Amino acid sequence: MTLLYTEVEEELRASVRDLLADRCGPDAVLARIESAAPYDMELWKTLSRDIGVAGLLVPEALGGAGATAREVAVVLEELGRAVAPVPFLTSAVLATKALLEIGEEDLIQELASGEATAALVVPLAASPYRSLPEGVTVGADGTLSGQVRAVAGADVADVLLVPVGPGALYQVEAGDARIEVVPSLDLTRPVATVTFDGAPGEVLGHFERGKVLAFGAGLLASEQLGVAQWCLDTTLAYIRERHQFARPIGSFQSIKHRMADLWLDVVRARAAARNAADLLAEPGGDSPELAVAVAKAWCSEVALHVAEESVQLHGGIGMTWEHPVHLYLKRAKAGQIALGSPGAHRDAVAELADLPAPA
Amino acid sequence: MTAEEVESLAREFLAAHDPGGDRLEFLRARFDAGLAWVHFPAGLGGLGVHRELQQVVERVLAGTPQLDTGVQGIGLGMAAPTILAFGTEEQKKRFLRPLWTGEEIWCQLFSEPGAGSDLATLATRAVRDGDEWVVDGQKVWTSGAHHSRWAILVARTDAEVPKHRGLTYFVCDMHAPGVDVRPLRQITGEAEFNEVFLTGVRLGDDLRLGEVGDGWRVAQMTLMNERVAIGGAPVRRGGGMAGVVAETWRSRPELRTHDLHRRLLRLWVEAEVTRLAGARLREQLAAGQPGPEGSGMKLSFASLNQALSGLDVELRGEEGLEYDDWSFRRSDSVDFFGRGAGYRYLRAKGNSIEGGTSEILRNIVAERVLGLPSEPRVDKDVPWKDLPR
Ligand SMILES: Cc1cc2nc3c(=O)[nH]c(=O)nc-3n(C[C@H](O)[C@H](O)[C@H](O)COP(=O)(O)OP(=O)(O)OC[C@H]3O[C@@H](n4cnc5c(N)ncnc54)[C@H](O)[C@@H]3O)c2cc1C
Numbered sequence: 001m002t003l004l005y006t007e008v009e010e011e012l013r014a015s016v017r018d019l020l021a022d023r024c025g026p027d028a029v030l031a032r033i034e035s036a037a038p039y040d041m042e043l044w045k046t047l048s049r050d051i052g053v054a055g056l057l058v059p060e061a062l063g064g065a066g067a068t069a070r071e072v073a074v075v076l077e078e079l080g081r082a083v084a085p086v087p088f089l090t091s092a093v094l095a096t097k098a099l100l101e102i103g104e105e106d107l108i109q110e111l112a113s114g115e116a117t118a119a120l121v122v123p124l125a126a127s128p129y130r131s132l133p134e135g136v137t138v139g140a141d142g143t144l145s146g147q148v149r150a151v152a153g154a155d156v157a158d159v160l161l162v163p164v165g166p167g168a169l170y171q172v173e174a175g176d177a178r179i180e181v182v183p184s185l186d187l188t189r190p191v192a193t194v195t196f197d198g199a200p201g202e203v204l205g206h207f208e209r210g211k212v213l214a215f216g217a218g219l220l221a222s223e224q225l226g227v228a229q230w231c232l233d234t235t236l237a238y239i240r241e242r243h244q245f246a247r248p249i250g251s252f253q254s255i256k257h258r259m260a261d262l263w264l265d266v267v268r269a270r271a272a273a274r275n276a277a278d279l280l281a282e283p284g285g286d287s288p289e290l291a292v293a294v295a296k297a298w299c300s301e302v303a304l305h306v307a308e309e310s311v312q313l314h315g316g317i318g319m320t321w322e323h324p325v326h327l328y329l330k331r332a333k334a335g336q337i338a339l340g341s342p343g344a345h346r347d348a349v350a351e352l353a354d355l356p357a358p359a
Numbered sequence: 360m361t362a363e364e365v366e367s368l369a370r371e372f373l374a375a376h377d378p379g380g381d382r383l384e385f386l387r388a389r390f391d392a393g394l395a396w397v398h399f400p401a402g403l404g405g406l407g408v409h410r411e412l413q414q415v416v417e418r419v420l421a422g423t424p425q426l427d428t429g430v431q432g433i434g435l436g437m438a439a440p441t442i443l444a445f446g447t448e449e450q451k452k453r454f455l456r457p458l459w460t461g462e463e464i465w466c467q468l469f470s471e472p473g474a475g476s477d478l479a480t481l482a483t484r485a486v487r488d489g490d491e492w493v494v495d496g497q498k499v500w501t502s503g504a505h506h507s508r509w510a511i512l513v514a515r516t517d518a519e520v521p522k523h524r525g526l527t528y529f530v531c532d533m534h535a536p537g538v539d540v541r542p543l544r545q546i547t548g549e550a551e552f553n554e555v556f557l558t559g560v561r562l563g564d565d566l567r568l569g570e571v572g573d574g575w576r577v578a579q580m581t582l583m584n585e586r587v588a589i590g591g592a593p594v595r596r597g598g599g600m601a602g603v604v605a606e607t608w609r610s611r612p613e614l615r616t617h618d619l620h621r622r623l624l625r626l627w628v629e630a631e632v633t634r635l636a637g638a639r640l641r642e643q644l645a646a647g648q649p650g651p652e653g654s655g656m657k658l659s660f661a662s663l664n665q666a667l668s669g670l671d672v673e674l675r676g677e678e679g680l681e682y683d684d685w686s687f688r689r690s691d692s693v694d695f696f697g698r699g700a701g702y703r704y705l706r707a708k709g710n711s712i713e714g715g716t717s718e719i720l721r722n723i724v725a726e727r728v729l730g731l732p733s734e735p736r737v738d739k740d741v742p743w744k745d746l747p748r
Pocket residue numbers: 466467468469470472474475476477499500501502503552709712713714715716717718719722
């Protein structure tokens with residue numbers, strides 16, 4: 001085990017970063033979020049076909065790369081750094097992990113190649129530690145009915161994976177559901193309300209929903225690290241350039257000390273996110289639950305705090321639509337809620353680290 | 360040399376030396392076998408291998424006589440790396456072995472009444488007299504001076520040049536005539552640190568470390584290592600001050616409240632990510648020297664220790680109102696995690712002052728790690744003798 005990046009991971013990072021620099025700069029993202037297609041599916045195809053990110057978790061025998069959570073985490077760092085509007089977390093991590101848990105072998109091949117995209121139909125805010133409200137039920141005729149709010153990546157999915165009851169997972173063609181994108185806090189990962197009204201579905205098997213959501217939460221920490229890193233780098237560059245009182249504002253001690261604290265938070269976020277990815281990558285190693293809870297609790301708050309400080313230290317320009325920092329703030333705020341709030345993860349720490357709540 | 364080779368060396372050593380025999384003999388033999396600090400050169404307690412391989416040795420030699428890091432901290436963490444980097448061959452041969460075995464304890468004569476954060480402004484003079492230097496001045500906050508054989512000392516050898524350029528680094532003989540150590544009582548009641556008066560202290564030129572006028576650069580090596588030494592030590596998950604508080608929490612359910620629980624969980628998570636960052640930093644530094652990133656670890660260590668030890672006192676309620684012992688005595692050793700909760704709380708206050716204050720460390724991170732511009736300075740190019748004091 002290592003908390004550093006391997007050479008292979010750095011190569012993967014470089015190719016994702018190059019592609020994003022080319023195709024997913026701040027101006028392109030700003031233009032896209034107000035278009036009819038907020039998710040960039042052309043970029044997603046290139047990422048899947050040329051770099052193979054969609055199949056990272058899928059075994060080679062099923063057409064994937066046979067990689068692990070460690071490589072997925074590196075991709076997420078880069079996607080976070082660019083707030084790239086692609087369905088990687090929703091399709092290649094959450095939906096793919098659900099299929100892997102079930103042992104599904106057909107659809108997963110389509111996902112691995114990027115031919116098809118899937119979404120797990122749960123609210124993005126679902127906590128790994130709580131059962132979900134009964135959103136979707138199966139009728140006597142075997143069709144699905146019900147509604148789920150705040151689902152990410154649904155509008156660009158070809159296939160919906162729908163948890164029903166305590167552990168069943170159904171597959172529904174996207175065309176058989178009503179998917180309404182709603183104005184979303186996170187402009188680069190909009191959510192939709194998904195409604196089934198007697199939709200035909202096929203049961204794929206049974207899975208442990210909490211485990212899949214925890215896997216996603218532990219890796220979301222790496223995306224949050226990427227968001228935080230961008231905000232830190234961008235703010236540093238700005239405060240070195242921007243002059244007031246005949247000095248760079250970055251020479252004022254009240255600002256330097258805040259930056260030092262933010263840097264330290266990000267240093268620790270990197271260690272926490274790496275640790276979670278490393279333990280999620282190693283089945284049979286140290287149990288990953290505590291590492292996941294620690295990473296998601298910490299990285300959620302760090303990403304948000306750095307994004308908020310970033311807006312503040314940019315002054316008026318930080319308040320404008322034109323400057324991309326708001327995209328990061330919105331991603332960070334939504335990420336805080338996603339897959340278990342920091343408080344939910346700290347409650348899990350209480351359990352896992354034997355720090356019981358008062359009776 | 361591979362990990363396996365180091366391991367078999369350690370095993371051979373253990374087979375040939377009885378760990379139950381004389382403690383000092385065992386440690387001396389361990390030093391001579393190159394198993395003291397494996398990254399040091401052969402002949403100086405090491406094998407000239409990767410720093411990381413030390414863990415292999417520690418595993419094999421667990422349960423054998425160990426160093427007393429509470430008293431040897433300054434020697435091991437600060438003096439040794441500085442002597443290794445700047446000392447002559449004779450100095451390395453003379454000092455490193457008894458330093459490591461603990462036969463000779465070291466202290467640090469840096470801070471002065473007029474020079475703390477701004478160490479380079481210090482006023483203790485060293486004047487050359489033939490083959491000797493004559494030192495006059497006053498040092499303060501000198502931890503462990505009362506049981507030290509040697510000290511690392513920075514003194515001014517040229518007052519005509521700007522402050523950073525007129526300093527020279529020495530090893531000070533704490534038994535030399537003219538060295539007067541007086542205890543200073545701390546907020547904990549005891550005296551861990553001292554004031555040290557140096558009056559006409561004669562030090563041979565062979566006790567100079569590095570070139571005349573190069574003392575600031577030598578001191579940087581000491582300070583960089585100090586920040587890693589404070590707060591850089593490996594901790595196990597749930598260990599350190601977090602472990603101390605968690606122990607209270609687990610064993611005393613009647614003390615638990617929701618508010619304390621929420622704060623404890625936040626701090627526990629912060630302690631865990633800090634521990635992981637330390638582990639990651641050590642992986643990065645395994646081969647090289649500590650850089651300014653180490654300052655970051657000391658910052659987190661200080662604020663966490665303070666918050667956790669404060670929570671521990673609060674959590675204990677009535678018991679938190681009591682204190683184990685205020686008597687004024689000289690401490691035997693430094694232990695941040697020892698004694699009662701009240702002592703730990705008060706001792707932790709020093710963590711953000713000793714070894715560079717948290718404010719100074721933030722300056723260092725901002726300027727050296729993040730590359731932010733320094734504040735305008737009025738003291739840089741002025742000869743030391745002309746600075747306002
Ligand atoms: C427990 C303990 C043990 C110690 N052991 C030793 C020892 O063994 N040997 C030794 O040589 N020294 C030792 N010290 C001394 C320690 O290194 C100094 O106390 C420290 O460097 C601060 O110096 P000062 O006390 O003069 O405070 P000052 O430098 O006067 O600082 C006072 C306050 O001003 C702030 N400040 C100063 N400059 C700036 C700036 N540029 N920007 C922002 N804020 C600033 C400081 O952060 C601090 O809050 C020890 C101290 C303690 C508490």
